[in-house]
Amino acid sequence: MKIAIIGTGNLGSSIAKGLIGNKSFTSLYLSDKNTSAVVQFTDEEYVTITNYNKEAVMNSDLIIFALQPRHIESVLKEVASLITKKHLVMSVAAGYSLEKIESIIGEDKHIIRVMPNTAISIGKSMTCLSANSVGEEKIELAKTIFNQLGTTMVIPEEQLQAATVICASGIAFWMRLVRATTQGAIQLGFEAEEAHQLALQTCYGAASLLKESGKHPEAEIDRVTTPSGCTIAGLNEMEHQGLSSALIQGINASFEKINQIKNG
Ligand SMILES: NC(=O)C1=CN([C@@H]2O[C@H](COP(=O)(O)OP(=O)(O)OC[C@H]3O[C@@H](n4cnc5c(N)ncnc54)[C@H](O)[C@@H]3O)[C@@H](O)[C@H]2O)C=CC1
Numbered sequence: 001m002k003i004a005i006i007g008t009g010n011l012g013s014s015i016a017k018g019l020i021g022n023k024s025f026t027s028l029y030l031s032d033k034n035t036s037a038v039v040q041f042t043d044e045e046y047v048t049i050t051n052y053n054k055e056a057v058m059n060s061d062l063i064i065f066a067l068q069p070r071h072i073e074s075v076l077k078e079v080a081s082l083i084t085k086k087h088l089v090m091s092v093a094a095g096y097s098l099e100k101i102e103s104i105i106g107e108d109k110h111i112i113r114v115m116p117n118t119a120i121s122i123g124k125s126m127t128c129l130s131a132n133s134v135g136e137e138k139i140e141l142a143k144t145i146f147n148q149l150g151t152t153m154v155i156p157e158e159q160l161q162a163a164t165v166i167c168a169s170g171i172a173f174w175m176r177l178v179r180a181t182t183q184g185a186i187q188l189g190f191e192a193e194e195a196h197q198l199a200l201q202t203c204y205g206a207a208s209l210l211k212e213s214g215k216h217p218e219a220e221i222d223r224v225t226t227p228s229g230c231t232i233a234g235l236n237e238m239e240h241q242g243l244s245s246a247l248i249q250g251i252n253a254s255f256e257k258i259n260q261i262k263n264g
C-alpha cells in the first residue's frame with residue numbers, strides 16, 4: 001500500500017511512527033510545511049519527506065490528512081483535482097465532517113474519518129472509523145491497516161465526537177490519573193522515579209486484568225477490598241471527594257467543547 005500523511009505534527013508523526021515500526025507500506029510520503037517532527041525518519045527505507053502535498057498525493061493510494069480543522073479545507077482544495085476514485089482519503093481532523101470533505105473532493109470518492117489516539121505510535125491505539133457511503137467499500141481495508149496499529153471500532157459519524165473525547169482526549173485523562181497517583185506516592189515517601197514506576201505498572205496491570213479476564217471493574221475491585229481494610233477506606237474517600245463524578249463531568253465538558261468546535 002502506498003501511503004501519504006499530509007500534516008506531520010503531533011498526530012501525523014505518531015501515525016508515521018506506528019506505520020514505520022510495522023513496515024506496513026510499500027511507500028510512505030510524509031508531507032508538511034514544517035517537517036521537523038519527522039526528520040528522524042529521513043533515512044528510513046521507502047519513506048519520502050517532502051514539503052509538496054501534491055507530490056505526496058500523486059504517489060499514493062491512501063492519503064491521511066492529519067491537519068488541524070482550520071487548515072484542512074485549504075489543503076483539500078489544493079490537492080482536490082488529483083484525488084480520484086482509486087484513492088482512499090482519510091481525515092483525522094476533529095469535527096470536520098464527511099459532508100464537508102465530500103463538498104471539496106466529491107461525494108463519489110472513498111472517504112473515511114478516522115480518530116486514533118497518540119498510542120498509535122506504539123501500535124496500541126483505540127481507533128474509531130466512520131465512512132461515507134462510497135468509503136464503506138474500503139472500510140475493511142482501513143480496519144486492516146489500523147488493526148496493525150492497535151484496535152479499531154467502526155461507528156456512526158454522529159458518535160465520532162464522543163469517541164474523540166473518550167479515546168483521543170482520554171489519553172490525557174489517564175495520564176493525569178497516573179501523575180496524581182505518583183504525587184500521592186511521593187507524599188508517602190517514595191522517590192519520584194520509584195513513585196512513577198509504581199503508578200505506571202499498577203495502571204498497566206489494572207488495564208491488563210480487565211482486558212485478559214473480560215471482567216467488570218467492580219468484580220476486580222471486590223477482590224482487592226478487604227472488609228474494614230485500607231482499599232475500601234481510600235476508595236470511599238475518593239468517592240466522597242467526587243472521583244467518579246469529576247471524571248464524568250470532565251468527559252461532559254470535553255464533549256461540549258468538541259461540539260462547539262464542530263459547530264464553530
Ligand atoms: N486523536 C488524537 O489523539 C489527536 C487528534 N488530534 C486531531 O488531529 C488533528 C491534527 O492535530 P495535531 O497533530 O495536534 O496538529 P499539529 O498542529 O501538531 O499538526 C498539524 C500539522 O499540519 C501542518 N500543516 C499546516 N498547514 C499545512 C499545509 N498547508 N500543508 C502541509 N502541512 C500543513 C503543520 O505544519 C503541522 O505540522 C487535529 O484535527 C486534532 O483535532 C490532535 C491531537 C491528538
Ligand SMILES: O=C(O)[C@@H]1CCC=N1
Pocket residue numbers: 094164168169
Ligand atoms: O484536544 C483536542 O481538541 C484534540 C482532539 C482530540 C485530541 N486532541
